Amino acid sequence: MAGISLSRARTIIRKTLDAGKEMELQPLSVIVLDAGxxxxxxxxQDGASPGRFQIAHGKAYGAVMLGMPGSAQMARAEAQAYFIAAANGALGGQLVPVPGGVLVKDAKGRVLGAVGVTGDSSDNDAAAAKAGIEAVGLVPVI
Amino acid sequence: MAGISLSRARTIIRKTLDAGKEMELQPLSVIVLDAGxxxxxxxxQDGASPGRFQIAHGKAYGAVMLGMPGSAQMARAEAQAYFIAAANGALGGQLVPVPGGVLVKDAKGRVLGAVGVTGDSSDNDAAAAKAGIEAVGLVPVI
Amino acid sequence: MAGISLSRARTIIRKTLDAGKEMELQPLSVIVLDAGxxxxxxxxQDGASPGRFQIAHGKAYGAVMLGMPGSAQMARAEAQAYFIAAANGALGGQLVPVPGGVLVKDAKGRVLGAVGVTGDSSDNDAAAAKAGIEAVGLVPVI
Amino acid sequence: MAGISLSRARTIIRKTLDAGKEMELQPLSVIVLDAGxxxxxxxxQDGASPGRFQIAHGKAYGAVMLGMPGSAQMARAEAQAYFIAAANGALGGQLVPVPGGVLVKDAKGRVLGAVGVTGDSSDNDAAAAKAGIEAVGLVPVI
Known part of the structure; x- marks a missing residue:
């Protein structure tokens, strides 16, 4: 299974948190999933509410399992709510279909995994994830 | 773990029920959760329907896990229903995103837990919780 | 539905905790369920681990739903493990079939509900529950 | 909420992985949970199988929710298998009751959370966790 090495995952998380600090965002939670x-x-981060693992996971999990970043899932949810609700059911109720679930591709366009960020507005979450992914030379699809 | 001592939790519950009596509300159910x-x-209370534990729990659980009181969850559900539905799935289907789920903070702004009240209108539930939390010198975020 | 008034439930809980203190038990958690x-x-109690609600609930829930106290469930689990496992599956995985799940009857032998206690050894948990139930003039079936 | 700061959690994870390297263990996965x-x-770590999050989580989750490290859960499972099976059901099927789920206490004996390690033998997993926790001046209960 394609993936993101632990070393790279650590850097993505740190750079995402750094971006959050620069942007003066609320405390963030950041997850890295592999291509599976x-x-x-x-x-x-200290000060984030305790359920943030589940939200970060849901954003990244939907992105990688459907091959669609959070923004595309949100557009689909607004156009056809029952499709995303049904996909969510089929995937065990784990999706959180809003920005902040960001696909990670390599230079050849292969999906290596996804990053999920939560804590501030969905758009700010996605912007922080983008900065983290670009910091390791990979390609975010937000 | 930081939280609300049993002694304080008891007082919160009694004062919430007292407020309900003063406001002439329907029989109430009141839960206190810790910060986890x-x-x-x-x-x-006698006369409340049997499923009230689950409703009170869902109000308080969502508040503490997302760091958002029920009123904020309700506003988000009205603006973006699928987000709250999805967050609920990610948290095991346990949220009840309406007023009556009230965060409990100390004077320094740290979250100590949450109170969930159910039985009357959501706004009355929240008002009773507020009275109970203030009675022990803590800060409700309704 | 037959049940135990909130006032009586409070007294059962206090007297169970008092018994625990007298017996020098670990911090206890005590639940009262109605006949449904x-x-x-x-x-x-302060110092109890955070998952004790679920354990106390499982002890009392099995007692009232099967009409068998924890000791009888344990005997059955030892004689026929798959029966209790299957009953547990049928009841949503919520049973904890050991002493500390105590049926509450009135003087006429009607089941009014159950008490679940956890925190010390199962036998000590049951002894504390017994003291609490007897303190309100009801009949424990441990 | 009381817990383990992110900075300390990072150090625990790194020192646990360092211990695994020194002991020449298989690739490890390490989780830190708060007191809730x-x-x-x-x-x-790279090379670990994909389901290791769930195993590490289950070891640490059982430890903190029951207030019992993995070794004590294993002893109980060997003496009374149906109790641990039932406790697992009551806690949503999330327990993994073997060594490698280690409670984290401070010098005053308060539980701050738990560490879960998986990848090598259960005893080696626990030894690595112990080294990681001691490296930040906290007290492991393995």
Missing amino acids: GNVQAFER | GNVQAFER | GNVQAFER | GNVQAFER
Whole structure:
């Protein structure tokens, strides 16, 4: 299974948190999943609420399992709510279909995994994830 | 773990029920959760329907796990129903995103837990919770 | 549905905790369910681990739903493990079939609900529950 | 909420992985939970199998929710298998009751959370966790 090495995952998380600090965002939680939808690494900043693992996971899990970043899932949810609700049911109720679930591709366009960020507005979450992914030379699809 | 001592939780519950009596509300059920979302204490008044534990729990659980009181969850559900539905799925289907789920903070702004009240209108439930929390010198975020 | 008034449930919980203190037990958690298996009241003492609601609930829930106290469920589990496992599956995985799940009857032998206690050894948990139930003039079936 | 700061959680994870390297263990996965059983941080080493988040989580979750480290849960499972099976059901099927689920206490004996390690033998997993926790001046209960 393609994936993101632990070393790279750590850097993505740190750079995402750095971006959050620069942007003066609320405390963030950041997850990195591999291309199979499995957890590689996660960090929750001090002050974030306790359920943030589940939300970060849901954003990234939907992105990698459907091959659609959170923004595309949100557009689909607004156009056809029952489709995303049904896909969510089929995937065990784990999706959180809003921005902040970001696909990670390599330079050749292969999906390596996904990053999920939660804590501030969905758009700010996605912007922080983008900065983290670009910091390791990979390609975010937000 | 930081939280609300049993002694304080008892007083919150009694004062919430007292407020309900003064306001002439329907029979109330009141739960106190710690800052990790775990149950500290619960009481259901005589005459309340049997499923009130689950409703009170869902109100308080969502508040503490997302760091958002029921009123904020309700506003988000009205603006973006599928987000709250999805967050609920990610948290095991346990949220009840309406007023009556009230965050409990100390004077320094740290979250100590949450109170969930159910039995009357959501706004009355929240008002009773507020009275109970203030009675022990803590800060409700309704 | 037959049940235990909130006032009586409170007294059962206090007297169970008093018995625990006298017996020098670990911090206890005590739940009272009505005759329909629904939560009436619960308290977790300071120092008890956070998952004690679920364990106390499982002890009392099995007692009232099967009409068998924890000791009888344990005997059955030892004689015929697959029966208790299957009953547990049928009841949503919520049973904890050991002493500390105590049926509450009135003087005429009618089941009014159950008490679940956890925190010390199962036998000590049951002894504390017995003291609490007898303190309100009801009949424990341990 | 009381717990383990992200900075400390990171150090625990790194020192646990360092210990695994020194002991020449298989690739490890390490989770840190707060005192409420919620995820603070997690890392899975390259080469570990994809389901290791769930195993690490189950070891740590059982420890914190029951207030019993994995070794004590294993002893109980060997003496009374149906009790641990039932406790697992009551806690949503999330327990993994073997060594490698280690409670984290401070110098005053308060539980701050738990560490879960998986990848090598259960005893080696626990030894690595112990080294990680001691490296930050906290007290492991293995």
